[in-house]
Amino acid sequence: xxxxxxxxxxxxxxxLNSGNAAVDIGRRLCxxxxxxxxxxxxxxxxxxxxRTLETxxxxxxxxxxxxxxxxxxxxxxxxxxxxxxxxERKTGQVLKKLRHxxxxxxxxxxxxxx
Numbered sequence: 768x769x770x771x772x773x774x775x776x777x778x779x780x781x782x783l784n785s786g787n788a789a790v791d792i793g794r795r796l797c798x799x800x801x802x803x804x805x806x807x808x809x810x811x812x813x814x815x816x817x818r819t820l821e822t823x824x825x826x827x828x829x830x831x832x833x834x835x836x837x838x839x840x841x842x843x844x845x846x847x848x849x850x851x852x853x854x855e856r857k858t859g860q861v862l863k864k865l866r867h868x869x870x871x872x873x874x875x876x877x878x879x880x881x
Contacts, residue, residue: 796817806820806854820842844873845875
């Protein structure tokens, strides 16, 4: 399979609501905000769920930001309860919780590669 920017390569339907997403074409992975309990990592070739990165049951179901970080070794994602989560992608372990606000949502995440 070859990849090309700007074209739909493949589609996989999800039964649940979803929010923001990030894609790592090289590793053929995609992480999607599942809006309910955290972020779901999928294999792009098969659409298979690899794991869910848990942030707890959402009280407000608005889309939250998510991004791959550190050459996709980590995933950063927002929450509806003021925390930014940093996960180890392969294990799903929470590496760090960053307090951004007491109760507000984190809807936007951006990472910078240096």
